[in-house]
Amino acid sequence: MATKKEEKQFEKERKAAQKARYKKMKEEGLEKYLTPEQIAYNRRRKWIGAVWPFFRFVILFGLCFVILYPLIFMLSTAFRPNEQMNDPSVVWLPKSFTMQNIYDVWDVMSFDKTVVNTVILNIVASILQVITCSITGYGFARFKFKGKSILFAIVVLQIIVPPQITTIPLYLQYAYFKPEFLAKLLTGGETSLINSGWTMYLPALFANGLRAGLFIFIFRQFFRGLPKELEDAAYLDGCSPLYTFVKIMCPNARSSFLTVFLFSIVWYWNDYYVSSSFFTKNDTVALMLKNLNTNLAQTLFDGQQVSVRQIIVWLEAGCLLSITPILVMYVFLQRYFIEGIERSGLAN
Amino acid sequence: MSEEIMNTPLDPEEVNTEINEAESEAEQTADAAVEAAADAAEETVEETEDTAEAAEEAAEEADDDIAASKEAFEAESKAIAEETAAEAAAANRKPEKKHRLSYERRKGLYGYGFIAIWALGTIYFFILPFIESLIYSFNKTEVNQGGMKMEWIGLKNYRNAFRKDQDYSKALVEMLQSTVLRTPLILIFAIFIAVILNQKFKGRTFARAVFFLPVIIATGPVIDIINGNMDQGGFSGGAEQFSTMFEANLVDQLLNFLGVYNISDTLTETLNTLITDIFDLVWNSGIQILLILSALQGIPLSSKEAAQIEGATAWEFFWKVTIPYISPMILASVVYTIVDSFVDPQNSVMSIVLNKASNWEHGYSAAMAWAYFAIVAVFLAIVVAFINKFVYYEVE
Numbered sequence: 001m002a003t004k005k006e007e008k009q010f011e012k013e014r015k016a017a018q019k020a021r022y023k024k025m026k027e028e029g030l031e032k033y034l035t036p037e038q039i040a041y042n043r044r045r046k047w048i049g050a051v052w053p054f055f056r057f058v059i060l061f062g063l064c065f066v067i068l069y070p071l072i073f074m075l076s077t078a079f080r081p082n083e084q085m086n087d088p089s090v091v092w093l094p095k096s097f098t099m100q101n102i103y104d105v106w107d108v109m110s111f112d113k114t115v116v117n118t119v120i121l122n123i124v125a126s127i128l129q130v131i132t133c134s135i136t137g138y139g140f141a142r143f144k145f146k147g148k149s150i151l152f153a154i155v156v157l158q159i160i161v162p163p164q165i166t167t168i169p170l171y172l173q174y175a176y177f178k179p180e181f182l183a184k185l186l187t188g189g190e191t192s193l194i195n196s197g198w199t200m201y202l203p204a205l206f207a208n209g210l211r212a213g214l215f216i217f218i219f220r221q222f223f224r225g226l227p228k229e230l231e232d233a234a235y236l237d238g239c240s241p242l243y244t245f246v247k248i249m250c251p252n253a254r255s256s257f258l259t260v261f262l263f264s265i266v267w268y269w270n271d272y273y274v275s276s277s278f279f280t281k282n283d284t285v286a287l288m289l290k291n292l293n294t295n296l297a298q299t300l301f302d303g304q305q306v307s308v309r310q311i312i313v314w315l316e317a318g319c320l321l322s323i324t325p326i327l328v329m330y331v332f333l334q335r336y337f338i339e340g341i342e343r344s345g346l347a348n
Numbered sequence: 349m350s351e352e353i354m355n356t357p358l359d360p361e362e363v364n365t366e367i368n369e370a371e372s373e374a375e376q377t378a379d380a381a382v383e384a385a386a387d388a389a390e391e392t393v394e395e396t397e398d399t400a401e402a403a404e405e406a407a408e409e410a411d412d413d414i415a416a417s418k419e420a421f422e423a424e425s426k427a428i429a430e431e432t433a434a435e436a437a438a439a440n441r442k443p444e445k446k447h448r449l450s451y452e453r454r455k456g457l458y459g460y461g462f463i464a465i466w467a468l469g470t471i472y473f474f475i476l477p478f479i480e481s482l483i484y485s486f487n488k489t490e491v492n493q494g495g496m497k498m499e500w501i502g503l504k505n506y507r508n509a510f511r512k513d514q515d516y517s518k519a520l521v522e523m524l525q526s527t528v529l530r531t532p533l534i535l536i537f538a539i540f541i542a543v544i545l546n547q548k549f550k551g552r553t554f555a556r557a558v559f560f561l562p563v564i565i566a567t568g569p570v571i572d573i574i575n576g577n578m579d580q581g582g583f584s585g586g587a588e589q590f591s592t593m594f595e596a597n598l599v600d601q602l603l604n605f606l607g608v609y610n611i612s613d614t615l616t617e618t619l620n621t622l623i624t625d626i627f628d629l630v631w632n633s634g635i636q637i638l639l640i641l642s643a644l645q646g647i648p649l650s651s652k653e654a655a656q657i658e659g660a661t662a663w664e665f666f667w668k669v670t671i672p673y674i675s676p677m678i679l680a681s682v683v684y685t686i687v688d689s690f691v692d693p694q695n696s697v698m699s700i701v702l703n704k705a706s707n708w709e710h711g712y713s714a715a716m717a718w719a720y721f722a723i724v725a726v727f728l729a730i731v732v733a734f735i736n737k738f739v740y741y742e743v744e
Contacts, residue, residue: 063559064558067558074574132465136465139459144455159687160728164691164701164702164717166474166477168714169477170473173476202473205465206468206469207465208473216466266563289569316574319570326564330557
């Protein structure tokens with residue numbers, strides 16, 4: 001195998017040789033070598049090759065602008081003194097910068113505590129989710145058993161059914177959790193799981209967390225794509241299926257594990273529907289952000305009226321704070337988000 | 349599988365029945381069978397003890413049987429003895445088929461083991477609440493201490509939703525309409541962008557990173573707040589800003605120049621709605637782009653080379669090679685788009701449902717949600733069945 005560098009070199013040489021040959025052919029007259037159709041084809045390709053990059057740049061630039069626009073807006077307003085929101089001469093660049101908004105919002109959201117709380121919730125739930133979903137996905141991918149198609153139909157149903165349908169019965173199940181001793185054991189003396197992290201951990205532990213159906217689906221597709229010989233070799237050596245899964249399949253599935261883990265983190269981080277249904281005191285970043293408007297009015301403004309335009313600076317500062325951790329993660333692990341999904345079973 | 353493991357009886361039950369059969373025939377054969385079983389047991393890698401025990405037990409049972417009906421056996425003596433002996437001797441050969449089955453069955457049992465966690469969780473966290481909410485929808489509910497107080501009213505909730513509620517059916521129709529309109533748009537856009545992002549150019553990594561940004565942000569409350577703020581702050585969406593930068597009324601002016609005046613108003617309006625939609629489109633197609641890009645990566649390079657040699661234009665290549673290759677992923681994206689717009693808490697039907705739920709009208713809200721779910725499920729089934737006709741699967 002040639003290394004990447006060498007391959008690049010080969011490619012370069014090949015192109016150069018092609019060019020030289022074409023030039024020689026042109027000198028001697030193209031008609032000798034090529035049919036008129038081929039000449040037309042080559043000319044068209046050359047023309048498109050010259051024009052297309054320009055169009056591509058315009059399209060991509062425009063769309064990138066559309067996507068980044070809200071973020072630019074956020075950056076522009078989050079560091080702006082709130083009086084300048086009403087200044088017509090300030091559009092994008094404020095006249096002065098201030099960190100005051102960030103400090104205010106930090107206090108209102110009690111951001112340090114909230115972030116730690118959210119991170120713990122997210123990471124524990126995501127890890128549990130990845131482990132159980134991968135086991136389930138493997139079960140669906142590699143074993144034949146009765147009722148498999150029906151069970152898998154339930155997985156698909158789980159993807160389709162919106163969580164809103166099951167929230168209220170679930171709330172009651174958590175609020176009056178049976179068996180009671182288990183609830184007491186989990187929460188340390190209370191019979192209701194509401195407000196405890198277990199409303200997140202328990203479903204994740206049983207492969208029923210946020211968008212678990214999708215993750216099971218991804219894992220199933222991925223494991224189906226792996227060669228069967230891998231396991232057969234392990235069975236030959238007398239490994240049990242569970243041991244095979246842990247020792248042989250998991251290391252091979254590392255990239256898809258990471259992808260699912262990252263997506264799981266992102267979705268847990270952004271989720272406010274489920275957490276707002278089950279938490280009234282246990283605060284996550286998304287919940288705090290959702291209630292930021294009310295909280296600001298209560299704590300920061302003391303019931304004073306602040307114009308809708310002025311309040312924007314604090315709201316945007318809140319947005320900036322709450323997406324920063326996830327954005328930092330994205331910037332560093334961006335490669336895995338994109339390549340991971342490409343290599344994971346979704347590509348099949 | 350290894351020959352050895354395949355040929356040796358693994359299942360104690362199997363050996364057990366084998367032995368029972370043999371021993372009810374004749375004493376010698378019973379011994380032979382026990383021996384064979386014992387031999388087999390020695391050979392087996394796993395469950396050696398079990399097999400041996402089973403064999404002993406079977407032998408004891410057989411002794412009783414034999415004592416009781418010895419005369420009957422003598423009549424049949426030799427021929428059968430030979431037969432059974434042969435059978436016992438061939439214990440290694442005959443059970444081959446049977447044991448493969450049992451191995452498969454054992455593997456199947458492991459399969460149940462692997463999905464057991466999920467199955468347990470699904471019953472508790474999905475099926476029970478799911479059915480419960482179906483029951484709510486047929487009841488007048490009242491929340492009180494200790495749970496839900498229910499009163500059976502049959503289909504009244506459903507009838508109310510469709511007949512009395514003014515907003516619900518309107519929102520439902522609107523929702524379906526917008527889904528029908530938006531899904532193809534998102535899809536075409538996603539395919540277009542994915543094809544572009546799949547090409548090689550400078551700054552591709554950056555462009556990709558930007559296009560997947562919505563996947564990370566758009567699902568959360570952040571984007572709602574920012575959008576709301578931009579509306580209030582008098583900042584229109586990015587698409588409009590961009591278009592004013594490039595003077596979108598150029599088309600308008602061109603038409604005026606050409607002497608066409610009257611249609612320009614409608615044209616501008618359509619253009620404007622289209623441009624506003626672009627923002628919506630871009631922010632909602634992150635996952636679809638991701639899916640289709642992953643499918644594009646699966647197109648073998650050889651097919652591209654072959655197409656080039658045959659003189660296919662990029663356009664032909666796109667329709668005859670690219671589209672068939674990515675068609676399974678297109679189906680997946682369609683399903684994802686529909687489901688995504690369907691479960692979005694921001695859409696009008698969902699907000700009515702959630703509103704009713706927060707007003708403690710759980711039965712009514714469940715009925716609405718179920719009717720909605722049923723309609724969308726039917727819609728989805730039709731769409732999938734239709735698209736599936738055009739999907740090309742490479743294997744199969």
